[in-house]
Amino acid sequence: MRTRVLQVGHFTPPMEAALAAEFDVHPLWNESDAAAFLARSGHEFQALTTTGLVGADATLINALPALKLIASRGVGCDKIDLDTARRRGVAVSNTPGVLTDCVADTAFAMVLCAGRNLCTADRFVRRGAWVQGRFPMGTRVSGKRLAIVGLGRIGQAVARRASGFDMEVRYYGTRRNPDVSYVYEESLLELARWADFLVITAAGGPGTYHLVSAEVIAALGPDGFLVNAARGSIVDEAALVDALLNRRIAGAALDVFENEPHVPPALLGLDNVVLLPHMASSTTETFKAMEDLVLDNLRSFFREGRLLTPVC
Ligand code: 8YV
Secondary structure (H helix, E strand, O other): OOOOOHHHHHHHOOHHHHHHHOEEEHHHHHOOOOHHHHHHHHHHHOEEEEEOOOOHHHHHHHOOOOOOOOEOOOOOOOOOHHHHHHHOOOOEEEEOOOOOOHHHHHHHHHHHHHHOHHHHHHHHHOOOHHHOOOOHHHHHOOOEEEEEEEEHHHHHHHHHHHHHOEEEEEEEOOOOOOOOOEEEOOOHHHHHHHEEEEEEEOOOOOHOOOOOOHHHHHHHHOEEEEOOOOOOHEOHHHHHHHHHHOOOOOOOEOOOEEEEOOOOOHHOOOOEEEEEEOOOOOHHHHHHHHHHHHHHHHHHHHOOOOOOOOOO
């Protein structure tokens, strides 16, 4: 009998086809009354496939009494209730590594867009404003100070890109990384004071909730830029909106928000913020690599009893 897989996050069409060819897949979104379906048939599923953005909460995990594995596409697991999974003895896999370069590319593009006003400049040309005069000056990026919050795989890839732009790099995180030569700053406030660009690449979840507080944003100062390619929950969004509205920081570039896909309406009319739809990893190549890894984790777990990229 094929392993029965409940699907709660949408995949690309080739992945949907590959998954259905090997597993007995049931998309939960086909059910008009998901709770009633789970009460009736939840016991049939051994696996749950999801994405970093959809996750799996305690209610869902507990509605699947035979669940053995949650296989997620994406590196972030902040939407998966890992405590409940551990308590229930359910294994969890994610897709680290394969998305690092594309996320770092986007994060660095955001640094350039914020400093050099590239998105505003595009809008300037489109609305015909160029014929009326010059586009205002931006801020130099090369040679400036770039601070990284969370120097994991993605943070280190951003740092490597920054080195190519002759930038000085420092970082903040839960601990100093002995394998890198960048300066470790123990105080996030001090790091923000030092930085021209503060780039967030830390993991989301309760440990980093509102880590970038009103004080940290204030410490960045009127010449500083904030770039968030990690999770909206890491930044006190209301404080950030206030700082951008009142020009207390130079600008921001945001790929993530506290209540996606909803963006604070106050940001929509501002030219000092770049707004992206959580797309840092969204390339055909990276999504294929992430989905291949989801599939390989499922195969490996149900055939050999081990995960390639276990979370727990
Ligand atoms: C994805 C992400 O867009 O990996 C993550 O944690 O936030 C993104 O890469 C998404 O989770 C892919 O399913």
